[in-house]
Amino acid sequence: MEDSKEIREKVLGIIGLGYVGLPLAMEFVRAGYKTIGFDIDVKKIDKLSNGEIYLKHIQEERVKDFFNSGLFAATTDFLRLNEVDLVSICVPTPLDKYRQPDLSFVENSARAVAENFKQGAIVVLESTVYPGTTREVLLPILETGGNKLDMEFYLAFSPEREDPGNEKFTTKNIPKVVGGLTKQSRRKVVEIYKTIFDEIVEVSSAEVAEATKILENTYRSVNIALVNELKIIFDKMGINVWEVIEAAKTKPFGFTPFYPGPGLGGHCIPIDPFYLSWKARKFGVNTRFIELAGEINTMMPEYVIMKTISALNRKKKSLKDSKILVIGIAYKRNIDDSRESPGIKIIELLQEGGAEVSYYDPHIPQIYDMRQTDLVMSSVKLTEELLKEQDAVIIVTAHSNIDYKNIVDNSSVVIDTRNALSGIKSSKIFRA
Numbered sequence: 001m002e003d004s005k006e007i008r009e010k011v012l013g014i015i016g017l018g019y020v021g022l023p024l025a026m027e028f029v030r031a032g033y034k035t036i037g038f039d040i041d042v043k044k045i046d047k048l049s050n051g052e053i054y055l056k057h058i059q060e061e062r063v064k065d066f067f068n069s070g071l072f073a074a075t076t077d078f079l080r081l082n083e084v085d086l087v088s089i090c091v092p093t094p095l096d097k098y099r100q101p102d103l104s105f106v107e108n109s110a111r112a113v114a115e116n117f118k119q120g121a122i123v124v125l126e127s128t129v130y131p132g133t134t135r136e137v138l139l140p141i142l143e144t145g146g147n148k149l150d151m152e153f154y155l156a157f158s159p160e161r162e163d164p165g166n167e168k169f170t171t172k173n174i175p176k177v178v179g180g181l182t183k184q185s186r187r188k189v190v191e192i193y194k195t196i197f198d199e200i201v202e203v204s205s206a207e208v209a210e211a212t213k214i215l216e217n218t219y220r221s222v223n224i225a226l227v228n229e230l231k232i233i234f235d236k237m238g239i240n241v242w243e244v245i246e247a248a249k250t251k252p253f254g255f256t257p258f259y260p261g262p263g264l265g266g267h268c269i270p271i272d273p274f275y276l277s278w279k280a281r282k283f284g285v286n287t288r289f290i291e292l293a294g295e296i297n298t299m300m301p302e303y304v305i306m307k308t309i310s311a312l313n314r315k316k317k318s319l320k321d322s323k324i325l326v327i328g329i330a331y332k333r334n335i336d337d338s339r340e341s342p343g344i345k346i347i348e349l350l351q352e353g354g355a356e357v358s359y360y361d362p363h364i365p366q367i368y369d370m371r372q373t374d375l376v377m378s379s380v381k382l383t384e385e386l387l388k389e390q391d392a393v394i395i396v397t398a399h400s401n402i403d404y405k406n407i408v409d410n411s412s413v414v415i416d417t418r419n420a421l422s423g424i425k426s427s428k429i430f431r432a
Contacts, residue, residue: 007192008032011086013107017044017074019337020126020160021090022055023171026062030172031196035076036084038112048074056336056363057164081116086192088111088124090160099274101130103137110141122154122188125206126180128213128272130158130279135181135208141237150182154188156180156205159213165335177200179209183429201417218273218290225293228300231260235431242419262396262417262432263342264299265331271340301345304417305353307432308392311413317391320354325380325390327407328397336363340379342421343396344375358386362401384410393422394432 007423014021028035036388039045048417051067066072081087091105104121106127113123123142125134134157142153158178165248176197180186186202194200203209207240231241241260249257273294277287307318327380331341340342343359344367351359359367360382366375386394386409395404398420408414408426415432 005268007195008083009293010192011036011083012192012359013081013087015039015089015112016091016105017048017089018090019055019091019164019339019343021088022053022164023058024074024088024126024160026058026066027171027196029066029069030062033071034194034261035072037072037079037272038076038078038081039074040076042140045074045076050070052326055164057334067213078112078118081113081121082118082377084118084121086122086124086189087113087117088126088158090126093127093129093271093275095271095274100278103129106133107137107141110138111144112385114142114144114147117153120154122156122185122192123201124189125155126160128159128217128275129210129273130352131207131210132158132279133210135241143164150184154180154182154185154371154418155206156185156189157209158189158193159216160210161213161216164337167330172196173198175201177201177212179203179212180207181208188427203214214272214276218276218293220258221264221273221292222290223256224260224264225296227258227260229296232303237295241346242422242430259419261300261342261395262304264297264347265339265343299347302340304346304394304396304415304432305349307430308350308415309353310393311370313417313428317392319350324350325351325357325386325393326356326357327361327397328392328393328418329359329364329367329379330397330399333398334363334400338343338364338367341397344397346394347377348377361397362399382407387411400429 006020012033013036014025015038017037025035025037044054071117075169078303089109091109093106096102125138134155139155142155147153156178158176161174177230178186178193178200180189190200190202198258208322211357234241234244235303245257245278248255273290277291280287312319312322326347327340329341329343331337331339346356347359358380359377361379365379390411392413392415393411393413394409396417398418405424408421408424408428411428414428417432
């Protein structure tokens, strides 16, 4: 067991400086560790090297403390991994076009570590993966050249639990689950992580830690699918699902509120259940319940389009050649993250239907260079004149800094997918 002073002198590294890796780097620095951030994106490295941040939801005071500490360096030079005592891998784990896991970012990161790691380095995978990935994929790569687990290196899994824009829960105070490939590997990670995070939750294996993350997001996916399906059913009955949820959540036990929307977004909930389904098939198990939830959530953008067409028809307009303004491209309110956003899919479907589409999002000035779309668009300026020109406005993301009454007052048709207009009464409003 190393003493506290020896632990504090360790150099920590992070591969992947996105929505998970950068906040994690900030916590490493706040705890007093010299930290090196690695990324293949030169633009990110240049911004960080110039004292700029590209994640707008992070508080300015935290950013200032981070850069003023003198403890952080950002680089594209993976040779510098040989300076690092612990490296956390925080890279994307998307699905390919066949909805199968794409672990190429994880595998490339592991190879970079294997080729350059410091003797006795601790490797922690934080990216969301299917149970068994750390042992089956990372371990063989790190063992290249005869390196032995718990001798030349240590290996564990600790799932990220980031919730961008959540002011109550941050990287530091969200309990940190840690599962090692061995007890010794887990202990090595815990010795360092307990000096950084408020609470450490130790589990018996990397597989349990991997499954924990999958369970958390599958739980959310299934329950969101349930309320999305109820939204469609209740709409046919003339019942407002949002009012139903508000009434149901007054029950002090046995009910947790989930809310419907235009589809799932973000890097986790739309993707993680499919990782589990893919892995389950290798064991001959069909995940019918999980896959059904995925199907319901995936079809919600089409439902929004159907409701938009219905609303236009009442105004004796067709979707073709209509001017449609989409409000909000971020996958959730008050953040600048559009990964897997249903807003992207909705724009594509509108364009396929022949509509003339524009969007407004105060947090996302441009859509470009994204894995899930070839769209290249810029946010328009939201003016009364623009609203009056539109045949319909679709609220996809309910950012808090938008004047929704002004939107209703100056629009002919408004399709609300987020209950953003709950306090406004107008015949112009259609729920979707």
